[in-house]
Amino acid sequence: xxxxxxxxxxxxxxxxxxxxxxxxxxxxxxxxxxxxxxxxxxxxxxxxxxxxxxxxxxxxxxxxxxxxxxxxxxxxxxxxxxxxxxxxxxxxxxxxxxxxxxxxxxxxxxxxxxxxxxxxxxxxxxxxxxxxx
Amino acid sequence: xxxxxxxxxxxxxxxxxxxxxxxxxxxxxxxxxxxxxxxxxxxxxxxxxxxxxxxxxxxxxxxxxxxxxxxxxxxxxxxxxxxxxxxxxxxxxxxxxxxxxxxxxxxxxxxxxxxxxxxxxxxxxxxxxxxxxxxxxxxxxxxxxxxxxxxxxxxxxxxxxxxxxxxxxxxx
Numbered sequence: 001x002x003x004x005x006x007x008x009x010x011x012x013x014x015x016x017x018x019x020x021x022x023x024x025x026x027x028x029x030x031x032x033x034x035x036x037x038x039x040x041x042x043x044x045x046x047x048x049x050x051x052x053x054x055x056x057x058x059x060x061x062x063x064x065x066x067x068x069x070x071x072x073x074x075x076x077x078x079x080x081x082x083x084x085x086x087x088x089x090x091x092x093x094x095x096x097x098x099x100x101x102x103x104x105x106x107x108x109x110x111x112x113x114x115x116x117x118x119x120x121x122x123x124x125x126x127x128x129x130x131x132x133x
Numbered sequence: 134x135x136x137x138x139x140x141x142x143x144x145x146x147x148x149x150x151x152x153x154x155x156x157x158x159x160x161x162x163x164x165x166x167x168x169x170x171x172x173x174x175x176x177x178x179x180x181x182x183x184x185x186x187x188x189x190x191x192x193x194x195x196x197x198x199x200x201x202x203x204x205x206x207x208x209x210x211x212x213x214x215x216x217x218x219x220x221x222x223x224x225x226x227x228x229x230x231x232x233x234x235x236x237x238x239x240x241x242x243x244x245x246x247x248x249x250x251x252x253x254x255x256x257x258x259x260x261x262x263x264x265x266x267x268x269x270x271x272x273x274x275x276x277x278x279x280x281x282x283x284x285x286x287x288x289x290x291x292x293x294x295x296x297x298x299x300x301x302x303x304x305x
Binding site for chain 2: 021022025026028029032033034035037038040041042044045046048049050066069070072073079080082083084086087090091094103104105106107108109110
């Protein structure tokens, strides 16, 4: 094994460990964060970077063209889809009143005037009374 | 909607075919041919408006955008990871509205996508007509309050416009 290969393997190991930590913390965040919107943060940021680092680590270890191309595709689709998925879950939660007002210090969306009557999806729900705890 | 074959659609065909070839992992004529067919089918089934008139690519601002995005993603990821594993309750967050300045839906979408990944925010609602973006911020105090969030999203949008908008500061 040449010196260059050892360096690449060490770099791959660092990437894999960091990525594993971030993926782990994303899971912890989903469990520990108190409400829906906060959980969406855990599934976008640490999860995405964790996956990128894991794929980088695998690419550094495999060192083959076609494999790296597929790993790059995985990263690209993750970057494209993860924000959309979080947005859809967050929006659905907000519109169906699953977000409790007391979890938000500022709430521009509920304070905003309803959208003008256009062929748009229905306006967000009026603030519902907080469910009994 | 203009559905004639334009330069933008040719690029779409090339990108989709390249994706197909990468997924199959071989450059044989059969794979390329089926890739072309699938690309044509996708573009026929899901036609997109032609953005080649409002969009371009500027190399240096694109480098700035990508570098800044990578560092911000790194910082934001470790911030959220730390908030997740540290002892103590979830930090206080909020939903902040930002009025975007971009002229076109394409840039609004790009800003919304990137904003979900970087400045500690997740997009909750987009109102295209009003150019309003509503973001949930995980740690409101740590992001400089609502005004700090607005400033960082607008700065992100400016970087996107510098990299991709055909005319800077276009308001039409």
